[in-house]
Amino acid sequence: MASTKVQNIENTFKVIEDEKVRIVFIINPVSGTERKEHIVTLIHTTLQPSDIDYDIVYTHYAGHATELAQQATQQKYDVVVAVGGDGTINEIAQALIKTKTALAIIPQGSGNGLARHLGIPLHTEQAIRRLLEPQKILIDAATANGNFFFCTSGIGFDAHVSASFASRAFRGLAGYAYFTMKELFSYKPMTYTLEFDGKTIEKEAFLIAFANATQYGNNVYIAPQADIQDGKLDICILKPFSKIQAPKIMWQVLNRTILQNPYMETHKADSIKISFGNSIPVHIDGEPKGLGTSIEYKSISKALTVWV
Template identity: 45%
Template sequence: MSQISTVRFIINPVSGTRSKTDVAACIKLNLDHTKLTHDIVYTEYAGHATELAAAAAAENINLVVAVGGDGTVNEVAKGLLHTNTALGILPKGSGNGLARHLKLPLNLTNAIKAINTGQVSQIDSGTINDVPFFTTAGIGFDAYISSVFAGNKRRGLKTYVELVLKEVRNYKHLPVKVWINEQQLDTDCFVMAFANAAQYGNNAYIAPFADIRDGLLDVCLVRQLDFMKALNLSYCMLTKQLANVQSAEYFKTTGVRIETEEPMMYHADGEYKGKTTQFEVKMNPLSLKVLIPN
């Protein structure tokens, strides 16, 4: 890892269950100080991690490590897009979607030790209405669940599944116009997921064959959802399989444009972003440097 010599850790002190003192002590104990110099900064408000990451890139820091959940990782990564500074991750969230896709250790001590020997790679990123995402974005039901989940004090896969089962019968599909691969689809939409990485997090695979370096989006369209389709889709997500054609349709593309009659909710990396009637989803190939296990 000769190209990495300076590391800045950006810690979200309210993410996860460990205190910031524990993380700082663990970094001091397990980082290889013969190879790496480091410092630690803490986020103070929403969006602060992006500012801190951009400042680190401007200082030519080699590696910026996001310490937190998927929201923190997204914020830090946004500040590092199209720079020479690589993103590292110490996962402390409930989902850890990007960390899992990159096969990073989920244990804090092991994740720090992996920094000592890691190597820099490049991955794609996407945007939905100019909002960057690195694992998944989506419109419809998964965005609705993101909005509900954000206000829930309980985290984790069990809570997420309970919310889905509770809300799925009340959420209605809506008509949409979709332009994809030079084709127009007039269709119903219960959920449309745009995957750069294979999973939402928690090993729930919405697009099990997504390649984070191929310059393509894997799109999963669920037109309508009844109880049996929901069971099939849930089972396939948890067993890393494609759902059957009656439950979902899959596309690979470089971009998607969508128009809706009624405003639909959307999310980026699980963070609810609001409602609108027009969506444009694009790929930015190999736009982010990341540190991966050697």
């Protein structure tokens, strides 16, 4: 393959022949179930015949991926490839915001929300081969009290499940669905105060999701109309519902029709403040956090260049 250079054309990029692209793969060795030695073999098999320069590094602790990605930007790599799940992708992507270094993804997580939203193949070899003929887009990022996320953040039932599920041995959609149904009948909705676009509303809610992308992961679509390039967050308020409605709601988040449900209320805004009485779990790209009793959400328009 001829060597390549990336050129910016109206927020969409294409590859033109000129000089070598420098790529670094950051691999989370504990994410997913696929053997990382196999992935490294596929990387070598696919990229060695090309003119792409690449390096491979591994993470060793929480936050290490962010440090490695920061080093990559300082060393002027063109692309950092996240080999891991949404947590690893989040760590890497936040270091690349508003830089000249792009993000690419080899999905290896249990949910793979951002990869699914962007149409990146979940098949490892196919995702690696995409690096040979990339297209680039600019996507939005978002923050919750300064903590970056790229898919969704939320409070209420989904955050409660995320916090409880984090310590469970079983993962994936089947395990998550089982645990969700188990907790469903004991969870108590709360009342929240939201401020956005110059107005204040108070809502009792089963959950409230703030969506930069359409889904949590595993094709669970909480915000099927979310646009990752519009500079807005979708505010998805699921109001308290009869438990008999639970199977229908679960089906609707899987087939992208949840917005048709009368218990779902949505808004769009680039900045939102949400307040609540007690300090309760919040999830950020599926990772549980404690952020106090109020959260300021902000969208960062066109924050990150991604190879898709």
